[in-house]
Amino acid sequence: MIIKDEASVTTAVLDAMSKAPDARLKELMSAFVRHMHAFAREVRLTEEEFEFAADFLNRIGQATNDKHNEAILFSDSIGFSTLVCLLNNGNAGATETASALLGPFWRMHSPNTQNGGSIVRCPTPGPALFATGRVTDPRGKPLQNAEVDVWHSSPVGMYENQDENQADMNLRGKFTTDAEGRMSFRSVKPAGYPVPTNGPVGQMLRAQQRHPYRPAHLHFLAFKPGFKTLITQVFVAGDEHLESDVVFGVTKDLIGDFRRHDAGTPPAADVKAPWYTLEFKLVMEPGEAKLPTPPIR
Ligand code: BEZ
Ligand code: FE
Secondary structure, X not given: OOOOOHHHHXXXXXXXXXXXXXXXXXXXXXXXXXXXXXXXXXXXXXXXXXXXXXXXXXXXXHOOEOOEOHHHHHHHHOOHHHHHHHHHOHHHHOOOOOOOOOOOOOOOOOOEOOOOOEOOOOOOOOOEEEEEEEEXXXXXXXXXXXXXXXXXXXXXXXXXXXXXXXXXXXOEEEEEOOOOOEEEEEEEOOOOEEOOOOOHHHHHHHHOOOOOEEOOEEEEEEXXXXXXXXXXXXXXXXXXXXXXXXXXXOOHHHEEOEEEEOOOOOOOOOOOOOEEEEEEEEEOOEXXXXXXXXXXX
């Protein structure tokens, strides 16, 4: 089609893509083109802004490697990952969901660890945490043999893959639920941390005068055949950034009860007060057990 004017280019592109045999590809791409074209018209996008955006996307790719995923970080920091998560869980967004965004730091092969075992794999600061999770179906029936992956950042503010001072797989572990659906582990109480700001996402946050912090949290991924894989986070109540999580990941249901203990008999001989305990629930909905593509290796 010979393009007559600004308006006809949209029709020409949609027409050119209309013969895609894959119906879903056609639906996705035509909506994408319609929205992108409408966006450019609404903001009257300038050529300089277009060049900046193309360079920004290129830099997102260049900042991505085996240990860091800037594309996921970008999607997280504009609320897109949480939107996709809420659209796909909790009855397609109709009800509160136990799911939360995966984030860029999940690794596939975290070490299998006995229930009650520690995921602290090298000296790591922070008060001891003893966590117990219970995995059930929506009616409260315990789910045995669910695999539960746990990962969190060190209280110095970095995941082990970002920090050469931490042992490989520090603060990561994989647990299997018992007959009561329980899993348990020892770690350190998580602290809030900034997302990486040395790439284009950091540039965007600074331009928007946004802080880069996530409130303190633990990540969980529960997997069991016959159930939808549950990806979630449990946040520390009272954290100063709960209301302003840079990646918009906090929902009411995900705020956990980390209890502080200052006295009494500690749960292990080497534990000094204060230590913390956490009990949490993971409710898995029936569905397809699928693992996400790991954002890093
Ligand atoms: C995380 O919690 O691991 C995370 C999520 C989104 C962006 C950066 C980090
Ligand atoms: Fe995290």
